[in-house]
Amino acid sequence: MDSGWTDLWWQLTAMANAVILAAYLAISFAIARGLLRARQWRNNPLGLATASIFFSCAVHHGSHTVHLLLPYFNMDVHGGLAMRMAFGMDFQAAGWDTVTAVLAVWYWTLRGRFPALVRGAALFEDLRLRQAAEATLRASEERFREIVETTSEGVVVLDADGRIGYTNDRFAEMVGRTPDDLPGSAMLDLVTGADQAVAEQALSAVHDSGATHFEVGLHASGGRVVWARIALTTRVDDAGTPIGALAMVADVTEQKSIEAQLHQAQKLDAVGQLAGGLAHDFNNLLTVIVGGLDMMVRRPDQPERVVRLAEAAMTAARRGEQLTQQLLAYSRRQLLHPQTLNPNRILLNFKQLAERAAGEAIVLEFDPDPAVDPIRIDPAQFESAVLNLIVNARDAMPDGGKIKVATRSVHRGTEAVTGDSLSPGPYVVVSITDEGLGMDSQTLARVFEPFFTTKEVGKGSGLGLAQVYGFARSAGGDVSIQSKVGVGTTVNLYFPRSSDAASEEAQATSSKVPLRRAASGETVLLVEDDEQVLDMAIESLEELHYKVVVARNAREALDHLKGPERIDILFSDVVMPGGMNGAQLAAEARHLRPGLKILLTSGYVAEANDHGIGLDVPVLNKPYRRDELARTLRVVLGGGSRD
Numbered sequence: 001m002d003s004g005w006t007d008l009w010w011q012l013t014a015m016a017n018a019v020i021l022a023a024y025l026a027i028s029f030a031i032a033r034g035l036l037r038a039r040q041w042r043n044n045p046l047g048l049a050t051a052s053i054f055f056s057c058a059v060h061h062g063s064h065t066v067h068l069l070l071p072y073f074n075m076d077v078h079g080g081l082a083m084r085m086a087f088g089m090d091f092q093a094a095g096w097d098t099v100t101a102v103l104a105v106w107y108w109t110l111r112g113r114f115p116a117l118v119r120g121a122a123l124f125e126d127l128r129l130r131q132a133a134e135a136t137l138r139a140s141e142e143r144f145r146e147i148v149e150t151t152s153e154g155v156v157v158l159d160a161d162g163r164i165g166y167t168n169d170r171f172a173e174m175v176g177r178t179p180d181d182l183p184g185s186a187m188l189d190l191v192t193g194a195d196q197a198v199a200e201q202a203l204s205a206v207h208d209s210g211a212t213h214f215e216v217g218l219h220a221s222g223g224r225v226v227w228a229r230i231a232l233t234t235r236v237d238d239a240g241t242p243i244g245a246l247a248m249v250a251d252v253t254e255q256k257s258i259e260a261q262l263h264q265a266q267k268l269d270a271v272g273q274l275a276g277g278l279a280h281d282f283n284n285l286l287t288v289i290v291g292g293l294d295m296m297v298r299r300p301d302q303p304e305r306v307v308r309l310a311e312a313a314m315t316a317a318r319r320g321e322q323l324t325q326q327l328l329a330y331s332r333r334q335l336l337h338p339q340t341l342n343p344n345r346i347l348l349n350f351k352q353l354a355e356r357a358a359g360e361a362i363v364l365e366f367d368p369d370p371a372v373d374p375i376r377i378d379p380a381q382f383e384s385a386v387l388n389l390i391v392n393a394r395d396a397m398p399d400g401g402k403i404k405v406a407t408r409s410v411h412r413g414t415e416a417v418t419g420d421s422l423s424p425g426p427y428v429v430v431s432i433t434d435e436g437l438g439m440d441s442q443t444l445a446r447v448f449e450p451f452f453t454t455k456e457v458g459k460g461s462g463l464g465l466a467q468v469y470g471f472a473r474s475a476g477g478d479v480s481i482q483s484k485v486g487v488g489t490t491v492n493l494y495f496p497r498s499s500d501a502a503s504e505e506a507q508a509t510s511s512k513v514p515l516r517r518a519a520s521g522e523t524v525l526l527v528e529d530d531e532q533v534l535d536m537a538i539e540s541l542e543e544l545h546y547k548v549v550v551a552r553n554a555r556e557a558l559d560h561l562k563g564p565e566r567i568d569i570l571f572s573d574v575v576m577p578g579g580m581n582g583a584q585l586a587a588e589a590r591h592l593r594p595g596l597k598i599l600l601t602s603g604y605v606a607e608a609n610d611h612g613i614g615l616d617v618p619v620l621n622k623p624y625r626r627d628e629l630a631r632t633l634r635v636v637l638g639g640g641s642r643d
Contacts, residue, residue, distance in 0.1 A: 018065050024058035154249035157235070160242065162187050162203050174228070174251050176221025187247070192217035192225060206232040207242045215252065227253045283603035284530050286623035289317045291536040294625045321623055338475070340376045340498045343407050343430055344368040350383050354390050361400035364390070369408045375428050376498040377475050385468040389432040389491050392465070396436025396489065404433045409497065422478050426497040433490040439483040447481060468493070522637065523547040523565070527557045527572035527585065540626040554580035561592045569597040569637055586617050597636050
């Protein structure tokens with residue numbers, strides 16, 4: 001080869017080997033530095049092998065470079081000789097090539113375990129470590145999925161726009177959907193219209209606060225509304241930027257229902273306490289009014305016009321008494337006279353009156369169950385409750401229609417009844433169904449409130465259903481109403497089945513006792529703190545030819561009982577001043593005079609019950625007329641019994 005071309009080839013070869021030397025050294029040092037910084041000298045053999053191969057190659061090409069540069073330092077060595085010295089077959093080159101080959105074989109044996117180069121820093125990951133990490137991650141994800149799918153709360157993952165990315169089965173079940181139906185839809189689309197603003201504010205605020213909670217109604221399948229308590233937590237990426245939210249959703253529908261029932265019960269109880277507090281004084285006033293009018297009507301010398309006015313006033317007073325009793329029935333504070341009766345028999349006797357109340361445009365259908373169980377109720381209150389419901393049903397059908405009154409026996413557990421207020425057991429249901437206008441949910445929620453009515457002003461007191469509710473609860477039962485606008489209404493009265501074996505005939509004796517005047521010398525110890533009621537009672541007793549001994553409180557009455565005078569019966573009010581009520585007075589009187597007859601009077605049943613009447617003592621309801629007083633005294637003095 002021409003010497004010119006030989007020198008050129010020598011120079012190019014020297015330059016190439018110098019470049020290769022620099023590159024291989026740079027690569028080997030880069031890998032070594034990465035291994036050192038990552039502290040992988042011992043646990044990353046692939047990185048160490050790679051650095052060694054590149055360093056070996058650098059040394060090998062460094063040897064070539066040194067030989068090729070000799071002509072620059074020794075003028076006796078020309079380019080061709082340098083080429084032969086650099087690439088000639090000597091033992092040194094062969095030995096280093098062997099070392100490089102061994103390192104290459106080692107490198108390739110590690111490639112199966114170390115497939116990936118990490119971030120160009122010449123760092124390598126061990127596949128076994130990756131597989132272990134992936135197994136740990138899968139186990140963690142499985143545990144997370146198990147927790148999410150078995151939790152009692154709904155779990156919803158939302159993106160930054162408030163759209164659903166994932167839901168667990170519990171949330172899907174809550175809203176009556178499948179988990180595949182929900183992803184991609186907006187969470188706000190599930191929120192009821194009334195709660196949209198609350199949900200929007202919460203979704204906006206969670207990105208600033210990091211967490212928030214709120215309660216909203218959610219649309220569910222079948223037109224249902226599910227009340228949900230939602231706890232929102234912000235989701236962020238690695239840079240801390242919000243990317244959505246995690247919602248934990250608890251179904252609180254039942255809790256809201258219980259809270260509403262509790263609120264309603266508290267409201268009813270508050271009004272009941274108010275009614276009971278007014279009843280005592282109001283019934284005392286009515287006792288005086290009714291008693292005075294009764295005396296005016298009975299006097300033979302009264303002009304006809306005066307009698308007619310007195311009778312009209314008596315009717316108004318009786319109406320006031322009925323309104324008071326309706327309030328007390330609503331509050332479950334009225335005096336009841338329960339009897340064990342067959343409801344079918346009461347309805348049969350009541351049918352003619354009910355038909356007159358319903359009117360000619362209404363078809364009144366009775367469907368009694370012949371095998372219905374007996375119940376223990378106050379028959380007068382029962383008739384009043386059913387009549388109220390029939391009148392309401394009639395008013396709901398201004399163009400006429402059909403009202404169906406039915407009875408049946410049920411057992412709690414095999415048929416759903418009204419709620420948790422009824423304990424398990426047998427019940428009798430009296431249902432009144434109409435084909436009228438029906439009621440919406442807002443009206444249904446208020447039907448038992450006193451003075452609430454949908455009728456025009458002057459056409460309803462708003463106490464009808466309140467009285468029905470109070471009567472049913474006083475009898476140990478309950479009331480449920482199902483209604484649909486344009487379809488009609490069904491009211492179900494639930495009464496516990498009576499286990500009392502006493503016959504109806506044995507219980508229905510008291511109200512037919514004939515009126516009689518007092519026997520010669522019979523003395524009544526009258527205890528009353530209200531002066532007007534006291535005067536009226538004295539006049540009524542004296543008209544009945546009783547001798548009256550007056551006491552204005554329990555202490556005065558005890559003084560009379562401790563004395564020698566004859567007393568045949570103690571007639572006392574329940575509530576009195578002075579620290580001793582009528583029940584306590586009755587107990588002391590029985591102790592002082594064991595054979596003494598006792599009759600108490602009260603304005604409402606809670607007054608008697610709250611003052612601990614535990615004796616077998618009859619109670620006369622206020623307001624009472626002279627005839628009612630006479631019959632009751634006759635029963636007590638004659639040794640009979642009166643509920």
